[in-house]
């Protein structure tokens with residue numbers, strides 16, 4: 001991470017799970033300043049106390065409010081744009097709120113970065129933006145378009161805007177793994193939507209590496225995804241039960257508003273032109289030579305792709321592998337420690 005030496009980094013939505021984890025990583029580099037931009041002063045105060053670092057600067061603001069974004073952007077070299085409305089059900093009920101934050105807010109961040117001559121902006125998107133069926137995914141898909149358009153139009157060439165998409169980040173706030181663990185602690189049944197539903201499972205550390213990879217390798221308009229395994233929700237529920245030594249009932253409750261049976265990380269068309277970078281796929285906005293020759297398998301003709309890259313056709317983990325992955329997560333380790341003391 002030599003390229004971070006002496007840099008000022010702005011993280012929008014910086015008090016979330018991603019923001020906190022990437023901050024830890026950045027604090028171990030030689031970067032000069034990390035700016036945390038978010039709406040919630042309490043979360044900022046807690047983060048200030050927890051991290052206790054003179055490199056951190058906190059900015060209260062909202063991506064919807066361009067002035068507040070401009071204030072935080074002055075002197076910034078790199079932006080990780082993570083601020084978003086991302087709960088599927090609430091975006092279904094309040095789609096215009098998702099429009100204002102995820103689309104207009106993202107445009108504010110990108111335009112402000114271009115105006116301030118920022119080197120690179122990495123915008124965080126989600127698998128729900130691929131063939132979107134819910135407001136959260138639709139607004140994230142448009143955020144991707146807004147950033148792709150900005151990267152085409154910025155002729156000054158000062159600012160590189162690129163994008164990453166990831167699947168379900170394991171144990172992120174409000175997500176299913178913490179929910180299952182709490183249900184077990186309270187002696188309740190595990191509420192399972194659809195047993196065969198699959199999701200890409202991405203530990204937070206891999207989500208952070210993806211974003212750093214995009215920072216290091218991204219050219220204007222690039223989209224990166226990290227290859228990830230998936231599992232069924234039934235296997236996930238059973239794995240959580242097993243690691244907690246529990247036998248709570250698993251109750252099928254049916255699909256929720258705006259949900260899909262499986263998620264896609266790349267469309268058929270994107271996969272067709274994607275460059276395979278071992279752990280990652282890269283999809284460029286056009287066919288320019290972007291100097292990725294070291295990752296190509298020379299001379300191999302591209303096969304015709306007729307499927308998207310989705311959580312049904314990626315590598316499937318069985319219950320033991322899901323258990324192992326769960327046990328490697330700091331969140332799960334902490335929760336299990338408390339749980340085992342109570343037993």
Ligand SMILES: O=c1ccn([C@@H]2O[C@H](COP(=O)(O)OP(=O)(O)O[C@H]3O[C@H](CO)[C@H](O)[C@H](O)[C@H]3O)[C@@H](O)[C@H]2O)c(=O)[nH]1
Nearest residue numbers: 086087088126127128167168175176191192193194197233
């Ligand atoms: O009580 C529940 C709740 C959820 N699920 C299932 O668990 C899976 C994951 O659900 P989450 O609520 O954890 O996550 P979502 O897939 O709805 O969305 C999550 O992943 C997205 C990326 O795909 C975004 O990051 C988003 O913010 C985040 O909440 C889904 O198949 C869902 O049906 C259950 O079985 N029971």
